[in-house]
Amino acid sequence: MDGVTTAAKRPRRSQEERTLETRGKLIAATLDVLLEEGYLKLATQRICDAAGVSRGAMLHHFRDKQSLIVAAIDELLVSATAEIRSQADRVRAQEITPEEFVDYLWFEHFSGRLFYLTLEHVTAARTDDEIRAALIPVVRRFHLALDEIWGALFSAAALPRSRVATVLNLTLCLLRGMGVQTVLRPDDPAYYDDLRGVWKIMLRAILDGRVRLETTGRS
Missing domain, CATH: 1.10.10 (Arc Repressor Mutant, subunit A)
Incomplete structure (x- = not known):
């Protein structure tokens, strides 16, 4: 033995x-x-x-490289969703502020590995019909999850639910744009801090009802 x-x-x-x-x-x-x-x-x-x-x-x-890439991106976004939901729960528990949540999104998801990986598949999907068709439902699930997380997070905010989604998309568009800039402007943290800082001031005013979101464009 x-x-x-x-x-x-x-x-x-x-x-x-x-x-x-x-x-x-x-x-x-x-x-x-x-x-x-x-x-x-x-x-x-x-x-x-x-x-x-x-x-x-x-x-x-x-079966091929495409199916492997789609599975990998899906796994990446599922993992990111779980992490984002965990941090959103901390906001709801008042352990961190909405402004700190924006910082978390930037530092953990839009200025590093996750963002650069998504940038690769978005760039590929622009000219590759097959990869685009395969990735659209994967990305849609991620966006729907973000909508649900953000909606629950700011359900008590002083603005209509449709505008809660608008504020989410404004936040994501800002962070994505900043993420793209880091490729050619990597060594300027003060620049990105300033952009986030201004948006956090605006976000707080919106959530508190001090700024009304009205538009003359399409609803």
Whole structure:
């Protein structure tokens, strides 16, 4: 009995566990390689090498590079949704302020890994009909989740629910624009701090009802 190894004593993993492990490695490697090399240089063999998985094993789980990318982006956005919802719950519990929530979105999601990964797939989708069609429902689910999170977060704000969604989209458009700028303006934190600072002042005034959101354009 003393000669029985620890490995021999360990229960064998199920097929489902091995499948999940392989898929997880491939998805993680896809995101890492996509971030490092960009969409245009993304090669399935490079992903397989990074994941330590054979090309045959990859094709067993994903029929092609596109399906792997879509699965990876979906996983990325699902994870981001859970993190954002957790921080929104902290706002509702008054552990952090809405202004701190905006800072969280910027530092954790729009000025680093998540944003640059999404920038890659958005750029690819502009000219690739297949990847665009595959990603639209994935991104739509993410946006619907954000709408739900934001709506619950500011349900008590002094503005109509339709305007709550508008304020969310204004916030996201600002942060996305800032994120794009960081590509060619990476070393100017004061610039981004100032933009966020002005928006947080405006956001507070809107949420408190001191600024009314009216428009003469389309509703």
